[in-house]
Amino acid sequence: MNATLTRADPGASSLREIADRLRGRIIDMCGGDEGGHLGGSLSVVDILSVLYFGVLRLDTQDAGHPDRDIFLLSKGHAALALYAVLAERGFLPAEELDSFGATGSRLAGHPMRAVPGVEMPTGSLGHGLALGLGFALAARLGGQPRRVFVLTGDGELQEGSCWEAAGCAAAQRSDALTAIVDANGLQLGGRVADLGAPGALADRWSAFGWSVRECDGHDQAALADALAGVPWQPGRPSVLIAHTQKGYGVGFIAGQVASHYATLSERQHGRARAALAAHIRRQS
Amino acid sequence: MSGTPGGPASRATAARHVYRDRLVTLMAADPRVVCVDTDTGLFTGTDFGPAAGRYLDLGIAEHTAMAAAAAMARAGWVPFVNTMSTFASTRALESVKINIAYNELPVRIFATHGGVAAGHLGFTHFALEDLAVMRALPGMAVVVPADASATASVVEQSAAIGGPLYVRLGRKATAPLPEGTEPAVIGQVQRLREGEDTVIVCCGPHPVLAGLEAADLLASWGVGATVLNAHTLCPFDQATLLDCAATAALVVTVEEHRTTGGLGGLVAEVLAEFAPRRVLRIGLPDVLAPGVGPQEEILKRHGLHAEGIAARVRAALESQPLAWSAS
Numbered sequence: 191m192n193a194t195l196t197r198a199d200p201g202a203s204s205l206r207e208i209a210d211r212l213r214g215r216i217i218d219m220c221g222g223d224e225g226g227h228l229g230g231s232l233s234v235v236d237i238l239s240v241l242y243f244g245v246l247r248l249d250t251q252d253a254g255h256p257d258r259d260i261f262l263l264s265k266g267h268a269a270l271a272l273y274a275v276l277a278e279r280g281f282l283p284a285e286e287l288d289s290f291g292a293t294g295s296r297l298a299g300h301p302m303r304a305v306p307g308v309e310m311p312t313g314s315l316g317h318g319l320a321l322g323l324g325f326a327l328a329a330r331l332g333g334q335p336r337r338v339f340v341l342t343g344d345g346e347l348q349e350g351s352c353w354e355a356a357g358c359a360a361a362q363r364s365d366a367l368t369a370i371v372d373a374n375g376l377q378l379g380g381r382v383a384d385l386g387a388p389g390a391l392a393d394r395w396s397a398f399g400w401s402v403r404e405c406d407g408h409d410q411a412a413l414a415d416a417l418a419g420v421p422w423q424p425g426r427p428s429v430l431i432a433h434t435q436k437g438y439g440v441g442f443i444a445g446q447v448a449s450h451y452a453t454l455s456e457r458q459h460g461r462a463r464a465a466l467a468a469h470i471r472r473q474s
Numbered sequence: 475m476s477g478t479p480g481g482p483a484s485r486a487t488a489a490r491h492v493y494r495d496r497l498v499t500l501m502a503a504d505p506r507v508v509c510v511d512t513d514t515g516l517f518t519g520t521d522f523g524p525a526a527g528r529y530l531d532l533g534i535a536e537h538t539a540m541a542a543a544a545a546m547a548r549a550g551w552v553p554f555v556n557t558m559s560t561f562a563s564t565r566a567l568e569s570v571k572i573n574i575a576y577n578e579l580p581v582r583i584f585a586t587h588g589g590v591a592a593g594h595l596g597f598t599h600f601a602l603e604d605l606a607v608m609r610a611l612p613g614m615a616v617v618v619p620a621d622a623s624a625t626a627s628v629v630e631q632s633a634a635i636g637g638p639l640y641v642r643l644g645r646k647a648t649a650p651l652p653e654g655t656e657p658a659v660i661g662q663v664q665r666l667r668e669g670e671d672t673v674i675v676c677c678g679p680h681p682v683l684a685g686l687e688a689a690d691l692l693a694s695w696g697v698g699a700t701v702l703n704a705h706t707l708c709p710f711d712q713a714t715l716l717d718c719a720a721t722a723a724l725v726v727t728v729e730e731h732r733t734t735g736g737l738g739g740l741v742a743e744v745l746a747e748f749a750p751r752r753v754l755r756i757g758l759p760d761v762l763a764p765g766v767g768p769q770e771e772i773l774k775r776h777g778l779h780a781e782g783i784a785a786r787v788r789a790a791l792e793s794q795p796l797a798w799s800a801s
Contacts, residue, residue, distance in 0.1 A: 324545025
């Protein structure tokens with residue numbers, strides 16, 4: 191493997207500190223005129239921190255490195271979290287995050303390819319798994335060791351195209367493909383359990399031929415342990431159902447449907463930042 | 475009409491089979507080419523030789539196939555996706571739009587059963603909006619070869635197309651274009667016949683053959699018709715159309731498609747912008763006459779045959795332009 195392709199060294203910061211920093215930046219981005227998808231961005235922060243600082247082999251100097259691992263944010267509305275982690279990892283200048291949603295900015299509400307480190311634009315739900323399958327098939331054709339990680343929402347799984355791709359990936363024995371479900375249990379209009387298919391999510395994936403594991407999506411050690419070892423079964427794609435809390439880290443919105451989208455006033459922004467600071471104090 | 479049982483066309487090879495064979499040849503020559511299938515059956519029993527690993531049947535999953543092909547193209551491969559025209563253009567549309575077209579990726583979509591080629595299968599298998607839909611996507615090259623040799627040529631010419639490509643094919647064999655026809659070049663309208671009174675612009679195997687026959691009939695009535703084969707809707711050869719239409723009182727379009735947004739829409743747009751002319755759009759109506767049947771029969775039922783076209787052209791030439799009134 192090319193020496194420039196590395197897993198990141200978190201350096202002086204622990205993964206926990208990185209995640210805390212990302213949450214602060216996400217809150218800040220929701221203070222702009224247009225606001226942003228706050229709750230579902232906060233819920234994926236630990237997943238992205240573990241991926242970008244412990245799992246993905248990337249090259250910040252050559253975002254298109256042919257042997258890099260691929261990450262696709264299928265739940266593209268969590269773009270705030272992606273931008274924050276790309277900046278933390280060195281793909282973007284951190285100060286560019288201030289431009290989120292501003293006129294002329296490349297940091298849109300859903301990620302575009304103009305942003306270094308974004309592999310494919312996403313935002314219309316239900317495309318990431320099929321795109322990931324394509325990258326995995328391409329890697330197999332080329333004999334590359336590439337691994338592909340796709341982060342979906344649990345509400346997103348109401349899109350039928352997710353299951354079309356899931357079945358296809360299993361049939362193709364695409365074990366380079368790993369899905370991570372941000373199972374925060376909530377979507378724009380209510381509980382996923384009330385609007386989506388009934389029954390255990392793990393059973394559904396298992397029935398589709400995937401190798402399934404579940405963990406606490408805010409337990410970074412558990413996430414790292416699970417993702418480091420993919421594929422868990424040769425010949426099967428892997429799915430990690432990460433149980434998370436929407437709005438995690440900001441107590442007064444955590445677990446609330448209303449956290450889905452927020453345009454924070456100056457006062458609300460201060461309150462959210464204070465809540466995050468309290469959350470960080472409680473952890474330490 | 476061409477393609478009748480026992481006629482010359484039945485001894486010919488269907489364009490989709492010519493495409494299949496040329497793709498196999500191309501896969502042997504170019505190691506980047508991947509054949510992405512959707513359980514079409516087109517490749518059943520095909521020997522891909524050493525390229526067999528680059529044949530991927532993703533099952534009945536057109537949306538997935540389009541996205542996967544986009545990702546493969548992003549990774550440097552050249553995928554040829556196979557499905558029916560109706561599934562490519564409407565069922566999988568969002569995947570084609572977002573993943574392929576918006577990313578300007580060199581995915582080649584070869585779609586069979588265009589128009590009413592699946593006449594016996596019923597309307598769910600008709601594709602009468604695909605050209606309008608594909609034409610609306612940014613950067614999408616849209617090609618409808620008029621015969622088998624043009625289809626073979628399009629497979630080879632596709633190498634020069636840097637972005638996405640949609641090629642509409644039919645189902646059964648159709649007659650070749652007349653001997654002496656210049657080779658079809660993607661992006662260039664073919665001039666098949668010259669005449670002074672009207673220009674008949676055609677797209678697709680049956681419309682082109684019927685348009686040529688209609689020109690014969692019109693000639694016997696003393697009406698001279700130029701016949702053009704607009705096999706490439708995007709990028710469109712405006713210059714040839716405008717040149718041919720310069721002195722014509724009437725421009726006619728003939729397509730196996732609804733008259734909205736396809737060839738008729740395209741020609742009307744170009745003429746309205748650069749050289750306003752009276753336009754007669756001949757195609758299939760919003761509501762088809764009931765009953766399945768062979769492709770030729772369905773086309774004839776809706777006036778898409780030589781006699782029907784010639785009669786409508788003559789009537790249009792003899793009448794005054796339709797007056798529009800708000801009352």
